[in-house]
Amino acid sequence: MANFELMRKLAQPADRRIVLLVMDGLGGLPHTGDGPDYGKTELEAAHTPNLDKLAQQGTTGLSNPIATGITPGSGPAHLALFGYDPVQYDVGRGVLSALGVGFDLQPQDVAARGNFCTVDEDGVITDRRAGRIPTEKGAELCKLLSQIELEGVQTFIQPVKEYRFVLVLRGEGLSPELPDTDPQEIGARPLPATAEVPQAQHTADLVNQWIAKAKDLLADKQPANMLTLRGFAQDPALPKFEDVYKLNAAAVAVYPMYRGVSRLVGMDIVPVEHPVSNEFHTVAEHWDRYDFIFVHVKYTDSRGEDGDYAAKKAVIEEVDEALPILLDLKPDVLIVTGDHSTPSQLKSHSWHPVPTLLWAPKTVLPDTATAFGERECSRGGLGTFAATDLMPLALAHAERLAKYGA
């Protein structure tokens, strides 16, 4: 936070280029089964000659996304990598969900995350997730509800996954200051929308009208015969990369969520498709136009969430193999990290600090790491550091920060 203010004060333009390569969910835990990978994490087991060389020539450490012991979602984890304290800059769940489905959120829109649920004849919730209806069914119901019209505002509804969807209201004078309508328990009725502040009353009224119409349309759609809404939020109007860091920045990311978070901090979004090598070629195509390029690789996280150790390791190897495409661009600073850990052993995000390497041929003090892996990084020159320190480190090594004081 102090750092963030210092960045505003000290950042200055320079003809130096920075690449931030994020392998989503990079950190892992040791393999516990038989075979040659026993005792090694996915990253430690992967054959990564290029990354290992960068680790030898650069400096390494472990990045702590939010705070010690805290498992982050991808939204706050990326904000932290971008240098924004994710606790201070709290992006509402409605906004993150809208970004996650690639919705083009406008500054005055109010977004909420929705769940289809099951209610009995008394309107009491019997299943908060409507029996986890399949994604196609959720999409069909969203289409049905998109007929709803309200006076004076536009409404948008988009499916997310299974029973989850996003609702967006667009119009004049809307406020996100509404508590959740989701009572968060079985045996209670969905709550009416209410206003936390007087100026939200208009929005609460509109939401209640929309819920009433939705209830009618869903009446015979058992088990998804009702819905709840939560995380009402507006674009948080974050400070932008250009203002804070004096960086002309772009994001190369396949998934809408990461494009969305990048757009929130003012990056240009470059169109790109999978696979990783294609992402890297896209960086090359836009090389001359940007000071800073964020490249996001999704499938390390996806395979970790699947609990598929070998597949996660293979994604890491795919990145390593494609890496020369980035290195040929001769970036002044290249950072390779993750937004959080996703050990395939846990099949979920985790709190474990994330292996990170910083390579900057002119300005880095190499540490003693011989390879890129969790245990090597834990003894690295950067130590265990807050993820929000990465941007100051990137700018420093790109000689884009003025001296503090005389």
Added chain:
Amino acid sequence: MANFELMRKLAQPADRRIVLLVMDGLGGLPHTGDGPDYGKTELEAAHTPNLDKLAQQGTTGLSNPIATGITPGSGPAHLALFGYDPVQYDVGRGVLSALGVGFDLQPQDVAARGNFCTVDEDGVITDRRAGRIPTEKGAELCKLLSQIELEGVQTFIQPVKEYRFVLVLRGEGLSPELPDTDPQEIGARPLPATAEVPQAQHTADLVNQWIAKAKDLLADKQPANMLTLRGFAQDPALPKFEDVYKLNAAAVAVYPMYRGVSRLVGMDIVPVEHPVSNEFHTVAEHWDRYDFIFVHVKYTDSRGEDGDYAAKKAVIEEVDEALPILLDLKPDVLIVTGDHSTPSQLKSHSWHPVPTLLWAPKTVLPDTATAFGERECSRGGLGTFAATDLMPLALAHAERLAKYGA
């Protein structure tokens, strides 16, 4: 900061002596040329049997002067070593400049840093640094301007280097609350002095009178035919070592700037001349009168700024050779560190954390370091720590801190 309040509360007198030996700009980067020093920093390459032994017997780490990635000036970097959060205790540039030339600043004085500049016939700045006039020329112009008299206040002007000087106003009722007169760009006119608060109006008027007279005197002194002022500041009245730490402290430093910062925190200034061995003998002469002696070695930084790897290494060796003079005094705690890094590869201050060793024969837990160097310190027992933690560590190892709580 939290630490600072704890120090006030817990520090207590004891018959234990602490030496803080600061080699300015100590940290470096690896040599990139051929020869036996290839891949080693200046400190790693230097032959330092005494420092290495202290590192083996003591504990080591890397000190972060201001914040991750931030390159400090010497003023804030020394405040941090003295335990003062340099962002909270912001010493104005005018004060630092006055201290830097050894000016005996009084509590009510207002100091500003000045630049000679070039203006065209319309008074528009065409060169913010007056063609970087030589230092002798700057001194000559300062002498000319020292004739200026103002009613009710004394003025002092002293040359710094090339086009830079310091202006000090001394008198009743002065305020430093003036914005810079330097527009910070070519093509603009120098700004008049203005008052940020009503009580600064008198000072602004005096400064404008002074500028008008200076302008007349400089009219034919092309390219230095005008000047700008910035960083108006007063002695920040910092808490003193005696109050905060219960330490009777002295500074042994050859350069005015470091004496000045030491005086700001309440240290006695001991007269001393170069070389290093003489500085150390001076410590010995004053040994019985102080609990804490700060010794400053300047030339590690100077040779780093010159880009002279071999010369910086030689200064480190000079310090090592003289070290027995300090060790013979049998200090209870000896800390050897730098205020910041000045890699000769970069010819400038840098953000890299600073190798630090803490030796305290009775109370230290030795780590596994085998020598005093950046890479050894990066795996040391102190980890990478905030420079403001050094004073608590020094006091603790000198058993000068009471227990916190029952």
